[in-house]
Amino acid sequence: MKRYKVGDIVQIRxxxxxxxxxxxxxxxxIACRSWYFVEEMKKYCxxxxxxxxxxxxxxxxxxxxxxxxxxxSEMFEKGDLSMLITRRQECIK
Incomplete structure (x- = not known):
């Protein structure tokens, strides 16, 4: 099961x-577990x-x-507050 879903906001490590x-x-x-984080992606850190x-x-x-x-998900900050806020707002709707 995916940890994140479309619309979630994540912060890149x-x-x-x-x-x-x-x-x-x-x-x-960078050799993450299943994909590579390449030099060209560094601008998103x-x-x-x-x-x-x-x-x-x-x-x-x-x-x-x-x-x-x-x-x-290894490339995302753990417990990203903005993701939790987004999910919380969807639960309130």
Whole structure:
């Protein structure tokens, strides 16, 4: 089951934080468990983005970046407050 859903807002973790946890490849990418966080994605670190699509496998999400980079929950800040607020507002409706 997916942890996040379309419309959730997530914050992308900092590059150094992910590199420390997962390490980097010989090409300089961060080797998360199921996908790579590549150098070109570094500009999204620390930014809050909305999930606009979900892949059907491997905990993969598309965010409103203007391209089709694949992100995973390991790349998101844990317990992101904005995501919880979004879900809370939907429950109130």
């Amino acid at each position: 900092q590059w150094d934080d992910m590199a420390e946890e997962f390490g980097t490849t010989i090409h300089g990418s 620390g930014k809050k983005l909305r999930i606009i699509g979900i892949r059907n496998f491997n905990d993969a999400y598309y965010l409103n970046t203007g391209n089709y980079w694949t992100f995973t």
